[in-house]
Amino acid sequence: MNHNDEIQIQDYAAGLLSGSKKAEFERRLQAEPDLRTELDLYVAMMALDQQRLKKSLLGSLEHHETQPIKPGASGKWIWGAGGLAVLILIGAWYALQSKPQTPAQPATAQEIALTFIREAYPPPVVSMGSNDTLQAMQQKAYLAYRNKQFAEAANLLKPLADQPGAPDELLFYAGESCLQTDQWNEAITYFGQVGAGYWHDKAEWRLALGLLQSGKPDSAIPLLEKMRLGDRKNEAEKLLKALQDFN
Amino acid sequence: MQGSVRVKLPYLNCPFLPLAKQNASNALTAPEFERFAAGDEAELTAFFKQHFAYVTGWLIYREKCPQDQAREWYADAVLRVRLKAMQGEVSAGNLRAYLLKTAINFHKMEQRRESSLLKRHERFLEQLPPYTDDESFDTLVQEEETAGIDLKQQRNILVLQKALALLGDGCRQLLTDTILHGIKVGQLVEKYGLKDARGVTAKKQDCKGQLQRLVHKVLQQLGWTADQISIPLP
Numbered sequence: 001m002n003h004n005d006e007i008q009i010q011d012y013a014a015g016l017l018s019g020s021k022k023a024e025f026e027r028r029l030q031a032e033p034d035l036r037t038e039l040d041l042y043v044a045m046m047a048l049d050q051q052r053l054k055k056s057l058l059g060s061l062e063h064h065e066t067q068p069i070k071p072g073a074s075g076k077w078i079w080g081a082g083g084l085a086v087l088i089l090i091g092a093w094y095a096l097q098s099k100p101q102t103p104a105q106p107a108t109a110q111e112i113a114l115t116f117i118r119e120a121y122p123p124p125v126v127s128m129g130s131n132d133t134l135q136a137m138q139q140k141a142y143l144a145y146r147n148k149q150f151a152e153a154a155n156l157l158k159p160l161a162d163q164p165g166a167p168d169e170l171l172f173y174a175g176e177s178c179l180q181t182d183q184w185n186e187a188i189t190y191f192g193q194v195g196a197g198y199w200h201d202k203a204e205w206r207l208a209l210g211l212l213q214s215g216k217p218d219s220a221i222p223l224l225e226k227m228r229l230g231d232r233k234n235e236a237e238k239l240l241k242a243l244q245d246f247n
Numbered sequence: 248m249q250g251s252v253r254v255k256l257p258y259l260n261c262p263f264l265p266l267a268k269q270n271a272s273n274a275l276t277a278p279e280f281e282r283f284a285a286g287d288e289a290e291l292t293a294f295f296k297q298h299f300a301y302v303t304g305w306l307i308y309r310e311k312c313p314q315d316q317a318r319e320w321y322a323d324a325v326l327r328v329r330l331k332a333m334q335g336e337v338s339a340g341n342l343r344a345y346l347l348k349t350a351i352n353f354h355k356m357e358q359r360r361e362s363s364l365l366k367r368h369e370r371f372l373e374q375l376p377p378y379t380d381d382e383s384f385d386t387l388v389q390e391e392e393t394a395g396i397d398l399k400q401q402r403n404i405l406v407l408q409k410a411l412a413l414l415g416d417g418c419r420q421l422l423t424d425t426i427l428h429g430i431k432v433g434q435l436v437e438k439y440g441l442k443d444a445r446g447v448t449a450k451k452q453d454c455k456g457q458l459q460r461l462v463h464k465v466l467q468q469l470g471w472t473a474d475q476i477s478i479p480l481p
Contacts, residue, residue: 006429010330015356015363039364041478044403046427047368048411054322056288057295061318066296068304068317122282122289168440198438231277 001038009035013043109242113212116235120148121176121202124169135160138170145173150180161190168199172206179206184214205232208239217243280339284332285438286428295325298343302350312354320357324350333428367395368404384469399477406469406476410461418454425451 011017012025029036123146141156154177160166161174175190187210194203204223211220221243227236275283275294282290299321306317328346331337337345353360360366371394375387388394388401411419421439424430425447432447441447459480466473466480473480 003429003431006426010429013363013365014327015360015366018359037477037479040400040403041407042426043364043368044400044407044478045411045422046365047372047404048408049423049427050326050365051369051372053288053291053326054319057292057322057325058318060292060296061299066300068307068314069300070308071305122287195440196437197440200437231281234277 001035005035005038009039009042010046013039013046107242108246109212109217109239112239112242113209117179117206117209117213120150120180121172121206124173141177142173145177150177153177154181154183154186158186161193166193168194168197168203172199172203175203175206175210179210182213184210188214201230205235208236212239275339275342277339280332280342283329284335286329286333286424291325291329294329294342295322298325298346301343302347305347306350306354310351310354316354316357320350320353323353323360327353330428333424333430335434364396368400370395371401372404399475402471402476403478406462406465406471407478409465409468410458413461413465414454414458418457421447421451421454422458 008017008021008025012022017025029039124142137156138160141153141160144150144156145153154174157170157174157177161171166174171190171194175187175194178184178187178190188207191203191207191210194200205227208220208223208227211217211223221240224236224240227233228240274280275290279290279293283294302324303314303317303321306312306320307314312320324346327349328337328342331345332342371389374389374394384405387405388398391397394401414422417439421435424435424438425432432451433444435441435447436443439447439450441450462476462478463473463480466476
């Protein structure tokens with residue numbers, strides 16, 4: 001089955017095919033039993049996954065006060081808020097004029113890095129069903145990480161990550177748990193071991209932050225320079241500028 | 248197709264900012280989008296909450312959609328946008344406008360979507376009790392007219408639900424990415440740390456084989472036969 005068939009199966013199941021495309025696909029379903037079984041497998045799996053996700057998403061609104069906003073209302077609200085903001089700005093300008101000005105102290109690279117570190121990387125994704133085949137200790141560690149009990153997660157993950165051939169995801173979360181508990185050197189070691197693949201870029205970013213915290217900016221700079229070309233351009237440039245300003 | 252229903256793009260009401268700038272202020276950051284497009288469920292929930300008020304508000308007040316349906320179309324639209332992000336077909340910058348357009352399309356295509364195969368399967372799942380032992384599984388299969396799907400399709404769901412719960416995490420994730428999200432194998436080489444696209448294809452076949460064997464095992468446990476379902480067996 002090719003990629004086009006997969007897309008057609010998705011669209012047909014969701015009711016997004018119409019007219020001649022729908023008729024043609026239904027003709028193929030009659031003539032190709034394999035396509036029919038693929039459709040049945042897809043639609044059953046998808047229904048299970050959609051139902052689980054929608055239950056979780058709609059459930060997340062239970063403790064969330066947000067109500068639908070009337071589209072026309074937001075414009076009036078913004079005009080009002082805009083007017084208020086202008087008044088506040090004028091007031092603030094007068095207040096600043098009457099006081100001796102003290103320049104705001106720019107943040108150091110270490111301070112900026114710490115703000116990035118404190119936004120912990122999201123817990124591992126486990127999809128569909130609840131039966132977990134991970135080792136018991138790893139399950140417990142991921143659960144602790146999910147509950148933001150990073151010290152416990154670090155204690156559980158470190159012995160697993162120290163085993164030869166530990167997978168990259170485990171090394172990454174061992175490093176991240178250490179980073180969240182200020183164990184900079186351990187974090188650097190684990191992030192440094194993550195090999196090429198899905199976790200590599202993420203590990204390099206966290207490694208650079210760990211290096212800055214442990215007072216090794218010279219090792220962090222080449223990593224940050226590399227990130228200037230990628231998705232973390234803004235963050236990397238902010239840190240590099242702070243490093244330059246304080247040298 | 249989704250694109251066949253034309254909708255007016257939501258020109259926003261903020262008098263200060265042009266549309267593009269407003270969208271930019273609601274856009275996900277690069278790391279957030281990366282996580283969203285990688286299937287991270289915490290990021291999905293955050294995205295869902297972030298745009299809930301705006302999109303459901305638009306559906307209710309501008310499109311005259313009933314409130315309870317607006318929530319459902321919105322949830323469907325968020326999952327559709329996530330799927331497109333996972334397939335690399337949308338970028339971070341225009342997600343809110345795309346999400347609103349998708350939700351409006353879903354509302355306008357209500358009749359066609361409600362009768363779709365997927366919706367009928369979802370409705371059947373909604374009617375199921377939360378837990379059932381193996382002995383009473385036969386009682387879950389209903390008349391075709393009541394269930395909205397045929398007997399084989401009902402059994403497919405019941406058997407797969409049990410088989411997927413027995414499947415390992417890695418395989419479940421890989422089958423979710425390939426079968427449900429339609430991500431090309433070439434894009435999954437790095438994620439699964441495999442050597443090349445052929446390695447992903449081989450792993451996918453292996454996982455599918457494992458799932459089929461589990462389906463077979465569940466069938467035996469339930470006392471059902473292979474011709475009572477329509478999903479492939481080993």
